[in-house]
Amino acid sequence: MAGNSEEYSIEKLEQKIAYTFQNRELIRQAITHSSYANERKINKIKDYERIEFLGDAVLELVSSEFLYEKHDEMPEGQLSRNRAAMVCEPSLAGCARDLELDQFILLGKGEEMTGGRSRDSIVSDVMEALIGAIYLDGGFEKAKEFIHRFVLEDLEHKAVFYDAKSLLQVEAQKSGADVHYVLTGESGPEHDKTFSVEVYQGAKLLGRGNGHNKKKAEQQAAYEALLRLQKKQGKEK
Numbered sequence: 001m002a003g004n005s006e007e008y009s010i011e012k013l014e015q016k017i018a019y020t021f022q023n024r025e026l027i028r029q030a031i032t033h034s035s036y037a038n039e040r041k042i043n044k045i046k047d048y049e050r051i052e053f054l055g056d057a058v059l060e061l062v063s064s065e066f067l068y069e070k071h072d073e074m075p076e077g078q079l080s081r082n083r084a085a086m087v088c089e090p091s092l093a094g095c096a097r098d099l100e101l102d103q104f105i106l107l108g109k110g111e112e113m114t115g116g117r118s119r120d121s122i123v124s125d126v127m128e129a130l131i132g133a134i135y136l137d138g139g140f141e142k143a144k145e146f147i148h149r150f151v152l153e154d155l156e157h158k159a160v161f162y163d164a165k166s167l168l169q170v171e172a173q174k175s176g177a178d179v180h181y182v183l184t185g186e187s188g189p190e191h192d193k194t195f196s197v198e199v200y201q202g203a204k205l206l207g208r209g210n211g212h213n214k215k216k217a218e219q220q221a222a223y224e225a226l227l228r229l230q231k232k233q234g235k236e237k
């Protein structure tokens with residue numbers, strides 16, 4: 001299991017998140033899925049579900065404060081929509097994968113075999129649990145530092161990435177032609193497949209992408225296409 005190897009030890013995770021825990025049990029709980037805890041009933045281990053509840057609340061407060069201070073003229077409805085986009089499941093899972101947090105999760109054998117490590121719902125929950133663990137261990141300011149550095153940093157780039165398909169559609173419609181996606185290949189075992197996708201406008205290839213499901217591959221392809229369009233528009237100016 002990835003979480004048990006030396007490469008993905010607690011010490012390595014602490015290095016990645018730039019925070020050393022006073023209470024190591026908290027970080028261990030934050031990365032422990034219920035399937036792993038249930039398999040070890042003799043030495044009952046706490047899973048991340050309760051601590052994730054706390055981390056979710058801390059994340060909502062910090063992201064709300066961030067938006068409130070950055071956009072002093074933005075109305076409440078827009079602030080709520082922006083916050084929802086910032087801390088949505090795919091966005092959080094993406095932030096977690098930037099840290100390779102998915103590789104540190106302690107999963108039961110069954111959950112591991114069915115692809116739990118690549119599931120956004122699990123990876124994003126562990127990200128919130130980690131925030132909760134830092135809050136309990138080091139206080140609000142330490143949790144806030146972590147959120148600003150690993151969730152809110154480079155926010156515009158992340159927003160473009162996670163909304164790439166709809167943004168590309170808007171750009172394409174300016175020239176009067178929709179885009180379409182073509183699945184070009186699949187590789188890997190059944191529980192951990194990688195899909196390859198190309199996005200076209202008419203017969204013109206705009207971008208390519210890969211992902212653990214078709215939606216993510218399309219998202220990556222759309223993002224590549226947007227980057228190409230931005231580069232092209234920059235040269236034309």
